[in-house]
Amino acid sequence: MVPLSRVTPATVDVLNALLNGEAPIWGLLVVKQTSRPAGSVYPILERLEGSGWVTSEWEDDSERTGPRRRLYELTSDGAAAAREIVATAESRSRARVARVVAAPNGIAAGAS
Amino acid sequence: MNNDVILRVLALMLPRAVRARYLEEWRADSFAAADAGLRRRDIVRGAAALTVTIDRDLPANTDEPRGAVPRRLARRGLGLFAAAAVVLAGAWLTNGGILPEGPSTSPQALDALNTVAWISLRLAMLAILVGVLYFGRAAIMARTTLARTAAAAAMTGPITIALAVTFDPHWTVLLAGIVLSAFGFAAGLAVVTGPSPLSLERRVASWSVRLPAAMLGAVVVALILVIGAVDLLVWNPQTQVPGLSLHAIYAQMSEVDQFSQSTALVQVTLWAALWGGLAAAVVFRAARRSQTWMTPRRVSILLLAIIGGAVFFRFFAGFSIGMSIADTFRTTGANTSIVSAVLPYVGQFALATAAVLSGWAPKIHNANTSEARDVAVA
Numbered sequence: 001m002v003p004l005s006r007v008t009p010a011t012v013d014v015l016n017a018l019l020n021g022e023a024p025i026w027g028l029l030v031v032k033q034t035s036r037p038a039g040s041v042y043p044i045l046e047r048l049e050g051s052g053w054v055t056s057e058w059e060d061d062s063e064r065t066g067p068r069r070r071l072y073e074l075t076s077d078g079a080a081a082a083r084e085i086v087a088t089a090e091s092r093s094r095a096r097v098a099r100v101v102a103a104p105n106g107i108a109a110g111a112s
Numbered sequence: 113m114n115n116d117v118i119l120r121v122l123a124l125m126l127p128r129a130v131r132a133r134y135l136e137e138w139r140a141d142s143f144a145a146a147d148a149g150l151r152r153r154d155i156v157r158g159a160a161a162l163t164v165t166i167d168r169d170l171p172a173n174t175d176e177p178r179g180a181v182p183r184r185l186a187r188r189g190l191g192l193f194a195a196a197a198v199v200l201a202g203a204w205l206t207n208g209g210i211l212p213e214g215p216s217t218s219p220q221a222l223d224a225l226n227t228v229a230w231i232s233l234r235l236a237m238l239a240i241l242v243g244v245l246y247f248g249r250a251a252i253m254a255r256t257t258l259a260r261t262a263a264a265a266a267m268t269g270p271i272t273i274a275l276a277v278t279f280d281p282h283w284t285v286l287l288a289g290i291v292l293s294a295f296g297f298a299a300g301l302a303v304v305t306g307p308s309p310l311s312l313e314r315r316v317a318s319w320s321v322r323l324p325a326a327m328l329g330a331v332v333v334a335l336i337l338v339i340g341a342v343d344l345l346v347w348n349p350q351t352q353v354p355g356l357s358l359h360a361i362y363a364q365m366s367e368v369d370q371f372s373q374s375t376a377l378v379q380v381t382l383w384a385a386l387w388g389g390l391a392a393a394v395v396f397r398a399a400r401r402s403q404t405w406m407t408p409r410r411v412s413i414l415l416l417a418i419i420g421g422a423v424f425f426r427f428f429a430g431f432s433i434g435m436s437i438a439d440t441f442r443t444t445g446a447n448t449s450i451v452s453a454v455l456p457y458v459g460q461f462a463l464a465t466a467a468v469l470s471g472w473a474p475k476i477h478n479a480n481t482s483e484a485r486d487v488a489v490a
Contacts, residue, residue: 028141031158032148038141038158043165050170067139 001052001077004085010040012089014048015074015082024057024071045072053078115142115152122156122163127173134162168253176475178255184473185250186263186300191471192243193270193297195464198420199236202460203229210453213446216351221450228457239468240270247296258299266296315474316404325408326398329415333391336419336458337384343451344380344430351449353441364440371436383429387422391415409469416466423459 004011013034018025021033031041048054052075059069074082119142123135142155167173174181203209209229211222244267251263272289275281349361356364365371394414398406437443 027137028144028148028150028155031141031150031154038150038154039161042158042162046162046166050167050172066143067136069140069144070133070137 001075001081003081004047004051004053007085007089008044009089010034010036011044011048012086014041014044016086018048018054018072018074019079019082019086024073026059026069026071027056028069030072048072048078053081115156118156119159122159125163126166127168127170129173129175130166134159167255169255179259182250182254182259182263184475185246185253186259186266187473188471189243189246189250189263189266190297190300191468192239192246193266194467194471196236196239196243198463198467199232199239199460202456203233203236206456210448210456211446212351212448212450212453216354217450225453232457232460239464240274244270247300262296262299264296265292266300269293269296314405315407317407318404319399319401321408322398322403322406322411323395325411326395326406326415329411330391330395333415333418333422334388336455337388337422339451340422340426340455341380341384343449343455344426344433345377348430348449348452349433349437352437352443352447361437361441365436368440369436371432371440376430376433376436379429379432383422383425387418387425390418390421394418409472409474413466413469416462416469420459420463420466423455423462426455 013036014030017030017033021029027041027045028038030045031038034041045054045056049056049072054072054074056070056072059071061069116139119135119138123131123138126134138155138159141158142152145152145155169178169182171178209225209232211225247263247267251260251267254260254263269289269292272292273286274289276286276289346358350358353361362371362373366373394411397403398411
């Protein structure tokens with residue numbers, strides 16, 4: 001598995017969807033669950049697969065006709081690394097929210 | 113345009129190994145887009161984004177080690193640029209090609225030489241254009257910043273020079289083109305020959321394949337050396353001074369210009385012996401059982417380079433004869449023989465072909481084998 005060169009908020013959302021969704025998960029469902037455009041999600045899935053974080057396979061549904069759906073799943077190493085990234089992103093997000101909440105209080109305290 | 117047609121077109125722009133996979137995936141997503149609350153257009157946009165950003169150098173997509181394909185493309189671009197540089201330098205050194213204007217030269221021969229000059233210049237331009245395309249593809253595929261920057265510079269530099277020469281803007285545009293090209297070539301060479309850990313292929317040729325190739329090439333070299341030597345000593349003097357016998361020409365040169373026939377003969381013989389010796393060395397080496405690295409392509413590169421070198425240095429071997437003829441009979445370069453006009457093209461094309469062949473290393477086939485680690489890429 002190759003470490004990701006950059007982790008964008010969209011990457012975190014995709015990793016979150018892959019961690020929380022039913023595995024393996026259909027690519028289009030990742031688009032839907034992240035509410036990110038397919039133009040963001042498709043390249044991220046390709047990058048994750050190319051880096052060995054994710055594997056993909058065709059859906060094995062003999063009842064459905066037409067083109068097959070592609071299902072994605074985190075590898076065991078990928079899942080562990082994804083949990084770390086998501087946890088780091090969430091803690092950063094909480095810290096940012098705390099700063100935003102704290103800033104007006106500090107201004108108010110200074111004014112009084 | 114129909115979304116499915118667009119998806120098909122986008123899939124065609126993907127690496128061959130993943131075209132069918134992504135087309136089917138996009139189609140499945142497109143059919144179900146409405147169920148997921150998306151429009152089919154969104155899937156097309158996603159497919160377009162993937163087509164632009166996909167890692168084209170991924171070993172799974174290329175079936176080769178990472179870096180091998182962009183390096184090969186850049187090497188081909190360099191080979192084509194080097195070939196164009198040889199032809200353009202030849203045109204510059206001979207002022208657009210040697211045209212014998214003596215009475216013995218037929219108009220048909222002059223027309224043929226003019227046509228060769230015209231075609232060789234166009235071929236050089238075409239080589240630059242195709243080389244730019246190769247560098248462009250290498251830049252798109254490469255993942256390292258240096259490789260991308262080098263390829264982009266090597267691609268835009270010659271275009272900038274061409275625009276500057278065509279439209280004659282401020283001189284800084286031409287300078288920028290030259291600096292870009294120089295940087296692109298230098299950095300490109302560093303990338304192409306650099307130490308990145310690629311799996312390389314040991315290319316070998318059997319004795320029965322390489323020896324005939326070497327012998328055939330050596331025969332061509334010998335033919336050119338004989339023609340070149342006879343032209344320097346016999347045909348060219350006779351063409352320059354048509355009214356006199358060869359003996360009379362040399363006698364007059366000795367009398368008027370203190371020309372030494374034996375010295376000239378030694379110079380020409382040394383020239384032929386040096387380049388003939390190099391060609392013979394190639395044949396002897398190819399004949400040894402252990403020299404399996406001498407594939408026909410590599411043998412051809414060596415012998416074509418020998419032809420190019422021999423033709424170029426023929427100028428120096430025949431310099432004293434040419435100067436003495438000019439001083440004795442007040443002739444000019446325009447009185448030269450047809451062989452002296454044709455041989456520079458032979459040398460240029462030989463060197464240009466050697467440059468192209470050296471850039472055209474075959475694709476690596478055994479990237480996953482253990483022996484593909486420690487050998488040269490050439």
